[in-house]
Amino acid sequence: ETGVTQTPRHLVMGMTNKKSLKCEQHLGHNAMYWYKQSAKKPLELMFVYNFKEQTENNSVPSRFSPECPNSSHLFLHLNTLQPEDSALYLCASSQDLEQREAFFGQGTRLTVV
Amino acid sequence: GQNIDQPTEMTATEGAIVQINCTYQTSGFNGLFWYQQHAGEAPTFLSYNVLDGLEEKGRFSSFLSRSKGYSYLLLKELQMKDSASYLCAVVDSNYQLIWGAGTKLIIKP
Numbered sequence: 216e217t218g219v220t221q222t223p224r225h226l227v228m229g230m231t232n233k234k235s236l237k238c239e240q241h242l243g244h245n246a247m248y249w250y251k252q253s254a255k256k257p258l259e260l261m262f263v264y265n266f267k268e269q270t271e272n273n274s275v276p277s278r279f280s281p282e283c284p285n286s287s288h289l290f291l292h293l294n295t296l297q298p299e300d301s302a303l304y305l306c307a308s309s310q311d312l313e314q315r316e317a318f319f320g321q322g323t324r325l326t327v328v
Numbered sequence: 329g330q331n332i333d334q335p336t337e338m339t340a341t342e343g344a345i346v347q348i349n350c351t352y353q354t355s356g357f358n359g360l361f362w363y364q365q366h367a368g369e370a371p372t373f374l375s376y377n378v379l380d381g382l383e384e385k386g387r388f389s390s391f392l393s394r395s396k397g398y399s400y401l402l403l404k405e406l407q408m409k410d411s412a413s414y415l416c417a418v419v420d421s422n423y424q425l426i427w428g429a430g431t432k433l434i435i436k437p
Contacts, residue, residue, distance in 0.1 A: 219370070255336065255429055255430075256429055257332065257426075257427040257428055257429045257430075258415070258417075258427040260424075260425070305370065305371070312423055313423050315358075315359070315361075315419050315423060315425050316361065316373055316376060317371075317373075317425070318373070319370035319371045319372070320370055321368075321369055321370045322369075322370060324368075
C-alpha cells in the first residue's frame with residue numbers, strides 16, 4: 216500500500232462534464248494538499264487542508280472545488296474545465312502544516328478535450 | 329519574489345557521478361527537500377537539509393549552504409533506474425513549500 220492513493224489514475228473529460236478526483240491517505244496525517252503539475256513547470260499548490268479545514272486557496276479558479284469530509288479523504292470536484300487544465304493532479308499529505316515532508320499519491324493524469 | 333532555480337535537464341553515464349544544483353531566493357528558510365519523480369509516478373522523498381553541510385544516504389548525498397542559498401544532490405554509481413526528474417523544494421518562513429521546476433536526469437549506458 217502506497218500510503219496515499221488517488222483515483223482515477225487517468226481521466227479524459229469534455230469541457231461540459233463534471234467529474235471528481237479522490238484521494239485517500241492511510242498515514243494518520245493531519246494536512247492534505249492538492250497540487251497541479253504541468254510539464255516543465257514547478258508544482259503549483261492549489262489547496263491545503265489541515266484537520267479538515269481549508270487553510271489555503273492559491274487563487275484557483277472556481278471550476279475547481281475541493282472537499283475534505285475527514286482527515287483521511289480529499290476530493291477535487293471538476294466542473295466545465297478548459298483544455299489548459301489538462302495536467303497531472305497530485306494529492307499529498309504531511310503530518311501537519313509545519314512538518315512539510317510530503318507523501319504523494321501517484322496522481323491523476325487529466326486530459327480535457 | 330520567491331524563486332528556485334535548477335537545470336532543466338542533465339545527461340550522465342551509467343556508473344558515473346552527477347551533481348544536480350539548486351539555488352534559491354526565498355523569504356526565510358526552514359529546510360530544503362529533494363524529491364525523485366519517475367515518469368508517470370509520484371514524487372518520493374530523498375532528503376531533507378536544514379543545517380549546512382553534507383548528508384549522505386547510500387549512493388545519494390545532499391549538501392546545503394544557507395549563506396549561499398545553494399544546495400546540490402550528488403548521485404554516485406549511477407544506475408539506469410536513476411533516470412528520473414529531481415525536484416528541489418524549500419520551506420519558507422511561513423512553512424510554505426516553494427518548488428523548483430525539476431531536473432530531468434537521463435542516464436546513458
